[in-house]
Structure formats: C-alpha cells, structure tokens
Amino acid sequence: MRDTSEYKASSFRKSLTFAFHGMVYAFHSETNMRRHFWLFNTLAAVELVFRPPLTEVAVSLFVATCIFSAELLNTAIELAVDLSVEWKHHPIAGAAKDVAAGAVSMLAFGSLFVGIWVIAMSVPLRFRLFSTVHPCAAWLLIIATAAIWTVRYWPFHRVPMNHVPEKETQDGV
C-alpha cells in the first residue's frame, strides 16, 4: 500500500482540489446528498420567483451550505466507521452512524425556522421572476445553483469498496 504522505496537499490549490473530489464523491454516492441537491434547487427557484432581499437570501444559502457540509461530515464518518469495522456488524459502529445521521437531521430541522422566517418576511408574496428587484440576491442564487450543479454532475470515478489491504511482509513493511 502507498504511503499517505504521497497525497499530502502541498498547495492551497491542491487542498481545494482534494476537497472538491470529496464533494463530488458524496454527491454521486449518497442518496441523501442528492435529496439535498433537489431541495436546494427548489429553494433557489422559490427565492428567484419571490425575490426576498439580499440578507434573507444570503442567510438561507448559508443554512443550505451548512446542511451540505453536515451531510459531507456524515458521509466521512460512515466511510471511516465502515473501514474501521471492515464492513462487519458492530453495535458501536451502528451507534456512531446513528449519531452522525442525528446531527444532520437536527440541522435540517433547525433550518425550518430560517425557512419560516424567509417566507414570513416575504409576505405578501409577489411574483418577481422577470423583475429587477434585488438583482444582487438573484445573481447570488444563480451562481450558487451553478456551483452546486457543477459538483453534482462533475465526472466521477467510483471508489472501490471492500478494499483488501496488501499482505505485510515479515518485516512489517
């Protein structure tokens, strides 16, 4: 097996590339991530139609990215747990995954309050899709949606699971 020091990110650009690969991995292999992707598109569409002010759009986008981020951490925990128990059943492994999934659910529940706040502040709702109201907020939504679509549909090479480590020699090398 190769030494992990070979993969150490030597530059900021390389770190960003690794982080991007992690996001692409999660978007392609996690059903929940794809659900969040479609929920995000719904949020962007609703906000483009009703055009809440920039503050509300920025807060709602921040909350959405927090949910994506929590799901990414949940995926990382699932992978690390699977690897540590070598895909075998273990009650602590199950508990670890349940706790990680609980963290995502808690954040998703909390985001409902932000959703209610954005809707309450936009009442009475007005159709503003083709208007010039809050152009900065509209651009923010378009750029964020384009970024999420890029990650979701970026070409992806599946990572082989159940990887059997190479046998160590007698010297332990």
Ligand SMILES: Nc1ncnc2c1ncn2[C@@H]1O[C@H](COP(=O)(O)OP(=O)(O)OP(=O)(O)O)[C@@H](O)[C@H]1O
């Ligand atoms: N190795 C294991 N040992 C014991 N229980 C496990 C193990 N792996 C998974 N489980 C149980 O099955 C549940 C689902 O696990 P799985 O790995 O399929 O996650 P998932 O369905 O992808 O979760 P999520 O919806 O959060 O992405 C876990 O929350 C846990 O309760």
